[in-house]
Amino acid sequence: MNSSDQTVGQSNTSPMQHTLRWWPAALLLVAMVLLRKLPDTMEAPSILIFMLGFMGPAALAMLIMLWWLFASRASWKEKGIGFVAVALIGVVAISLCHFTILKGMGIVIFVIPVGVAAFALPLILLANQPLLRLPVAIVGAVIGFGYWDLLQSEGVNGKFVTNFKWRWEPTAEENYLNSLASKAPGNALETNEPAITLASSVWPSFRGASRDGKLLGVSLAEDWASSPPKLIWKSKIGPGWSSFSVAGNRLFTQEQRGEKEAVVCLNAETGAIVWEHEYESRFWESVAGAGPRATPTIADEGLFSLGANGILTCLNASTGAQVWERNIQTDANRKPPMWGFSSSPLVTEGVVIVHAGGKEDKGILAYDAKTGESRWSTASGDHSYSSPQAASFDSITGVLMETNAGLQFISAKDGSKIWQYDSPIQNYRALQPLVLGNSILLANSMGEGTKKLSVSLDGDQWSIKEEWATRDMKPDFNDFVEHQGSLYGFDGSIFASIDLATGKRQWKKGRYGNGQVLLLCDAGQMLVTSEAGELVLLRADSKSMVELAKFPAIEGKTWNHSVVVGNHVFIRNAEQAACYELPTR
Numbered sequence: 001m002n003s004s005d006q007t008v009g010q011s012n013t014s015p016m017q018h019t020l021r022w023w024p025a026a027l028l029l030v031a032m033v034l035l036r037k038l039p040d041t042m043e044a045p046s047i048l049i050f051m052l053g054f055m056g057p058a059a060l061a062m063l064i065m066l067w068w069l070f071a072s073r074a075s076w077k078e079k080g081i082g083f084v085a086v087a088l089i090g091v092v093a094i095s096l097c098h099f100t101i102l103k104g105m106g107i108v109i110f111v112i113p114v115g116v117a118a119f120a121l122p123l124i125l126l127a128n129q130p131l132l133r134l135p136v137a138i139v140g141a142v143i144g145f146g147y148w149d150l151l152q153s154e155g156v157n158g159k160f161v162t163n164f165k166w167r168w169e170p171t172a173e174e175n176y177l178n179s180l181a182s183k184a185p186g187n188a189l190e191t192n193e194p195a196i197t198l199a200s201s202v203w204p205s206f207r208g209a210s211r212d213g214k215l216l217g218v219s220l221a222e223d224w225a226s227s228p229p230k231l232i233w234k235s236k237i238g239p240g241w242s243s244f245s246v247a248g249n250r251l252f253t254q255e256q257r258g259e260k261e262a263v264v265c266l267n268a269e270t271g272a273i274v275w276e277h278e279y280e281s282r283f284w285e286s287v288a289g290a291g292p293r294a295t296p297t298i299a300d301e302g303l304f305s306l307g308a309n310g311i312l313t314c315l316n317a318s319t320g321a322q323v324w325e326r327n328i329q330t331d332a333n334r335k336p337p338m339w340g341f342s343s344s345p346l347v348t349e350g351v352v353i354v355h356a357g358g359k360e361d362k363g364i365l366a367y368d369a370k371t372g373e374s375r376w377s378t379a380s381g382d383h384s385y386s387s388p389q390a391a392s393f394d395s396i397t398g399v400l401m402e403t404n405a406g407l408q409f410i411s412a413k414d415g416s417k418i419w420q421y422d423s424p425i426q427n428y429r430a431l432q433p434l435v436l437g438n439s440i441l442l443a444n445s446m447g448e449g450t451k452k453l454s455v456s457l458d459g460d461q462w463s464i465k466e467e468w469a470t471r472d473m474k475p476d477f478n479d480f481v482e483h484q485g486s487l488y489g490f491d492g493s494i495f496a497s498i499d500l501a502t503g504k505r506q507w508k509k510g511r512y513g514n515g516q517v518l519l520l521c522d523a524g525q526m527l528v529t530s531e532a533g534e535l536v537l538l539r540a541d542s543k544s545m546v547e548l549a550k551f552p553a554i555e556g557k558t559w560n561h562s563v564v565v566g567n568h569v570f571i572r573n574a575e576q577a578a579c580y581e582l583p584t585r
Contacts, residue, residue, distance in 0.1 A: 043492030104286025118144025158514020332358030
């Protein structure tokens with residue numbers, strides 16, 4: 001072969017050796033973006049859509065690295081240097097991530113896909129620049145992986161979109177703990193005030209005495225432009241998704257304080273701390289963050305609370321002194337479920353009842369309300385973010401419990417089964433079952449909709465039948481309310497109404513995120529707490545959505561249930577608590 005032939009051969013092979021086959025990587029990058037955005041296109045994505053949106057980009061990132069090694073047309077030297085560089089950069093960056101990203105799914109959801117994408121993009125754009133593309137791609141990987149070392153996660157919103165802040169910024173919890181240093185607990189119950197009992201409580205437990213979110217005797221003025229809610233007090237509060245229980249001028253709630261959980265009594269008129277009961281316990285997970293999930297319950301025997309790690313306490317409601325304590329992790333021989341123990345205690349017939357989800361007969365536990373001694377336990381689903389509630393069907397009273405296994409109705413005296421409705425799901429249930437006479441509304445999560453069941457007793461045989469199932473009302477952890485034959489609540493993140501007779505949608509319009517709702521029965525009004533901390537007054541109208549008024553109340557993600565007592569509303573989230581005087585008519 002002469003020199004001219006060699007020259008021709010080199011010119012023919014040079015472009016193939018030095019220009020990358022870039023289009024497979026480009027297609028994979030586009031697919032990564034589309035998969036990540038997929039859950040955002042739906043109001044109530046299914047678990048499959050979430051998995052595709054969150055896990056899919058990481059799988060495609062692995063395919064991009066396989067493209068680089070086996071289908072990119074780069075030299076083996078270039079491939080080897082690039083692969084080792086990405087691996088080392090990724091390992092170092094991941095080891096330096098903040099624990100809120102490291103312990104959650106952030107590594108898979110964000111760090112790996114973005115890091116690999118930042119490596120691949122320069123290779124695509126500089127595919128025909130052999131001397132430049134790999135150095136730029138390595139710098140891109142440093143930026144793509146290293147960026148996440150600068151951030152911390154504040155959890156997600158109701159659509160599972162993660163909120164980030166700079167790593168060096170203090171968290172709301174840290175700011176709150178600093179503020180506590182200048183606060184001293186106020187005086188306990190003054191001697192001239194009556195003892196706190198169930199009779200003195202206007203809102204004794206989670207979502208009220210019947211746990212249905214209904215309020216009697218309140219009618220709000222509907223012109224908030226001229227008469228807006230009046231701020232009475234606003235203060236910092238520790239992380240937690242508890243609501244309030246209320247007796248007299250005392251509010252009871254739960255919060256996280258560093259490595260301790262706390263049950264706190266506040267003065268309803270000022271927001272000042274009256275007393276606090278702390279104990280060693282910290283629960284944190286990447287979705288909702290730190291803090292208790294349940295709400296304290298007021299009873300004649302005391303104030304009962306359940307922490308996210310399973311610490312069950314009975315306190316003197318007037319002073320905060322501990323009467324007894326149990327650990328349901330120990331009693332049920334199980335670890336907390338994914339999002340913590342969330343069962344607001346039910347006190348009835350002398351026992352306090354909580355859901356634990358242990359194996360065999362350790363699903364639901366009952367303790368003597370006065371002494372804390374174990375009274376009975378019974379089998380149940382292995383996880384639930386709902387709470388037991390008292391109910392009655394065909395004049396038979398008992399305890400209704402909603403879990404991942406379905407619904408069960410048991411005796412409060414000994415835990416024996418009255419009836420059971422099997423409806424297993426793979427994910428979770430978080431709402432309270434809504435009892436309407438001999439009918440029950442059972443909600444699923446993750447876009448699976450709502451069922452209406454009818455319960456009847458014929459002789460000694462119970463019958464539970466499905467009246468309808470609908471996807472026109474797809475709540476997740478957002479409880480709903482009933483008024484005059486219509487159901488009102490959140491269909492995904494949009495407020496909606498369905499016909500209780502058919503399950504068919506009547507309207508869907510209000511974009512309030514994943515909030516909560518109270519029904520003011522006498523006025524036919526609904527007070528919605530939006531996910532952004534707004535108070536929204538709606539008319540309970542089956543024909544159309546009628547928004548009467550809206551007011552920004554607190555800042556930050558608000559999943560907690562608000563409470564209305566008289567003309568005052570008490571609202572909180574994981575950062576702030578506030579009291580507003582509402583205009584009444």
